[in-house]
Amino acid sequence: MNLNGVELRRVRMPLVAPFRTSFGTQTARDLILVRVVTADAEGWGECVAMADPLYSSEYLDGCADVLRRFLVPALACCDRLDAPAVAPALAAFRGHPMAKAALETAVLDAELRSRGVPLARELGATRDRVPCGVSVGIMDSLEALLEAVNAYVEAGYVRVKLKIEPGWDVEPVRAVRERFGDDLLLQVDANTAYTLRDAQRLAQLDPFGLLLIEQPLEEEDLLGHAHLAKLIKTPICLDESITSARSAAQAISLGACQIVNIKPGRVGGYLEARRIHDVCTAHGVPVWCGGMLESGLGRAANLALAALPGFTLPGDTSASDRYYQADITEPFVLTDGYLPVPTGPGIGIEPKPDALNAVTVSTEWLPL
Structure with a gap:
């Protein structure tokens, strides 16, 4: 597959x-x-x-720069390109997994569309729909929190993350x-906000029967998480710490x-x-x-991944209206707590031109 050019929008x-x-x-x-x-x-x-380097060291302006100056030109040096060749072609450039992921996904989508193959089938999915959880942000009051959770439960979400x-x-x-x-599937996400000194505080969550506590400590602190796992009963889930199969x-x-x-995107x-x-x-x-508050494009690809057999817990693959009044694709609508896995070629969905143009800030064409 030969690339003609890349657009950054x-x-x-x-x-x-x-949120x-x-x-x-x-x-x-x-x-x-x-x-x-x-x-083809x-x-x-x-x-x-994100726009600022708060969740990780990557930020959008930096991603645009590394795509423009290094990653896209690296692909231009490939005689013939397919998705498995992208990571090796970009390996010389350290870090920037989110920028690399976006470029690899676009190549993978184009390749699969040309072959008429859905992403879910390519990855090895075994289901045609996936159960959906919802992530609830920090609120100004307990009343506001309970009101928000009640709305999501009534909407049909099968798991709530606080x-x-x-x-x-x-x-x-x-x-x-x-x-x-106790029947509500409930978990919490700390986004690295605690230290090992907070173990006693975190142990106070044990009586509530949570599915897990996500990323309580700094992402580099694997030993700290291993020690914390011995001090609390709630299962520890790692998020930011997992950057590759090796780190997992x-x-x-x-x-x-x-x-x-x-x-x-993170990996x-x-x-x-x-x-x-x-x-x-x-x-x-x-x-x-x-989830990373994706548009319908990222949501479609995440659903394909979440349909693999090892994904046994509901994810953050919420419906479009969880975050957006209007998505840039046809909206994903929750049905009985599930979202369908796209069956079209590639990621199985495309942007709607008018909706996309309405939220576009800038475009840049990089010819190869």
Whole structure:
């Protein structure tokens, strides 16, 4: 497959409500969409980095720069290109997994469209729909939290995740458990907000029967997570710490986690995400698909990944209206707690031109 050029499209999508985590509050989602054009097809990828380097060291302007100056030109040097060749072609450039993931996904989408093959089939999916959870941000009050959770439960979400931080942890969990009972699948996400000194505080979450506590400590602190796992009963899930199949294997062997959250953008793309799935499955470690407030493009690809057999826990693959009044694709609509896995070639969905143009901030064409 020969590339003719790559388009970088910056979009800004307003959120239906502010989304607050331990590292900040978002009122809109800024994204870079990568479109590759070949002689046979076009393909789309979504760069899920945030506008500022808060969740990770990557940020959108930096991603645009590394794509423009290094990653896209590296692909121009390939005589003939397919998706498995992207990572080796970009390996000389350290880091930048979210930028690399967007480019690889766009190439993969174009390749599969030209072959008429759905991404789900290519990855090895075994289901045609996936159960969906929802992520609930930090709120100004317990009343607001309970109102939000109630709306999501009534909408049909099968699992609720609460964002937590020191000072907003035990009481919110207690309030949700008392209101909705023990049958609600409930988990929490700390986004690295705690240290090992907070172990006693985190142990206070044990009586609430949580599915897991996600990434309580700094991403580099695998040993700290392994030690924390001995001090609390709630299973530890790693998110930011898992950057590759190798890091997943190391974390599992150290006892740093019992569950893994796989985010394709964080690990460099869907092919590496599948390798992480395979490593975890081989070790009997359940996985689930995390979310980064993706548009319909990223959501479609995440659903294909979440349909693999090792994804035994509901992920953050929420419906389009969880975050956006209007998506840039046909909206994904929750039905009985599930979303369908796209069956069309590639990621199985395309942007709607008018909706895409309405949120586009800028475009840049990089000819090859």
